[in-house]
Amino acid sequence: MNIGKIWNYISKPEVVPRLFAAFLCLILAIEFFVPTTYYGDQLYPKDTPQGQIFKSNLAPYDRGGIPLIKPADIKTQYPQFEPIKGKITAYLTPLSLWLSEKTPYFGTTIVSTPGGILDEILYYTRGMDTILESLTLLVSFMIFSWIYLNRDRVE
Amino acid sequence: MSLNIDSIAGAFYGYVPFGDIVFYFTEFSLIGFIIALFFTLVVYLTKPEKQLESQIGDFGDKLNYVSLEELKIRRLMAIICGICTAFAMLTGDLFDYALFLAVIGIANMGIVSAVKKEGVLSAAFYYGIIAMISTLPLFGASALILAKTGTLSILELAKNSHDLLFQKIIYAVGMVGETGIAPFYAAKAEMFRAPGAPYILMIHLSSLLIIVRTVEIMLNIH
Numbered sequence: 001m002n003i004g005k006i007w008n009y010i011s012k013p014e015v016v017p018r019l020f021a022a023f024l025c026l027i028l029a030i031e032f033f034v035p036t037t038y039y040g041d042q043l044y045p046k047d048t049p050q051g052q053i054f055k056s057n058l059a060p061y062d063r064g065g066i067p068l069i070k071p072a073d074i075k076t077q078y079p080q081f082e083p084i085k086g087k088i089t090a091y092l093t094p095l096s097l098w099l100s101e102k103t104p105y106f107g108t109t110i111v112s113t114p115g116g117i118l119d120e121i122l123y124y125t126r127g128m129d130t131i132l133e134s135l136t137l138l139v140s141f142m143i144f145s146w147i148y149l150n151r152d153r154v155e
Numbered sequence: 156m157s158l159n160i161d162s163i164a165g166a167f168y169g170y171v172p173f174g175d176i177v178f179y180f181t182e183f184s185l186i187g188f189i190i191a192l193f194f195t196l197v198v199y200l201t202k203p204e205k206q207l208e209s210q211i212g213d214f215g216d217k218l219n220y221v222s223l224e225e226l227k228i229r230r231l232m233a234i235i236c237g238i239c240t241a242f243a244m245l246t247g248d249l250f251d252y253a254l255f256l257a258v259i260g261i262a263n264m265g266i267v268s269a270v271k272k273e274g275v276l277s278a279a280f281y282y283g284i285i286a287m288i289s290t291l292p293l294f295g296a297s298a299l300i301l302a303k304t305g306t307l308s309i310l311e312l313a314k315n316s317h318d319l320l321f322q323k324i325i326y327a328v329g330m331v332g333e334t335g336i337a338p339f340y341a342a343k344a345e346m347f348r349a350p351g352a353p354y355i356l357m358i359h360l361s362s363l364l365i366i367v368r369t370v371e372i373m374l375n376i377h
Contacts, residue, residue, distance in 0.1 A: 082175075135258050
């Protein structure tokens, strides 16, 4: 086997994803058999799937608490940096309050996200993550719209 | 819980808390931050290069230049990429760092997406596929580390030993894919052939800084 042929083969851009995918499969196949443990004292405790459903209309986001009276019991890494911890999750807009009385699936609907449920973990303790997630979407839409609007442009 | 600053490598200069996500300054991260921001300023201020392509065995050289509307989108993407690289140097949270990598990956594709050249665009497409499939090991490794240790903060993970070798391997594989297999610049060599020097070099610089920063994180958590 000539090594020059191998170099030429892997220099093509369309080959690289295949090689990387094969490499990834190899790594993940090995890692699948590596024993690991689960640490019980989790930072962001989560109910079992379907654990909250039908107990609360805000299903995955019900963290307890009464708006403006009693803050919810939230576990965070650095409580000293979060002076109003637990109060954000208890907030619902009037529209989302009305909707949440109508359906038991309010927490999983799309209206629960913008201006509906303000989730503590998403918007306060880990707010930077939410900014970056939206930024990824925003940047991809910027690229797409630029390509679409300039599709007829010729060099 | 008090902020653990003793186990982090290098002198600790300060921190900026955003809730649970704490941005911290050490000698290393401060230098990376300043380099990335300085280069972002360079990208903002300089005009792109013009390439003159000689035709071998033929007359008529070809002038490649970046038009104004193309310049605007590419400069914007390069600046987003630079700012994200700068703040990825500082972040003290594994999941936040993975998200910074995702933004940098998509901004890298944005830098070359405006170039109307078949080779460049197909290379960017294959780079995009690698970046997409590598989100699985990257975010998966963050989830595995959270499940195994119960925390995502690099400062907390640096405190005790957690036996994270295999999780760190998956995380590193995810980083390798997200920065386009950067040590070998797979599919990126073709992307570099696009005209417009400072914007293209931002792809290069962000990959290099991200690799060094990932190595620093992998050495810090254990």
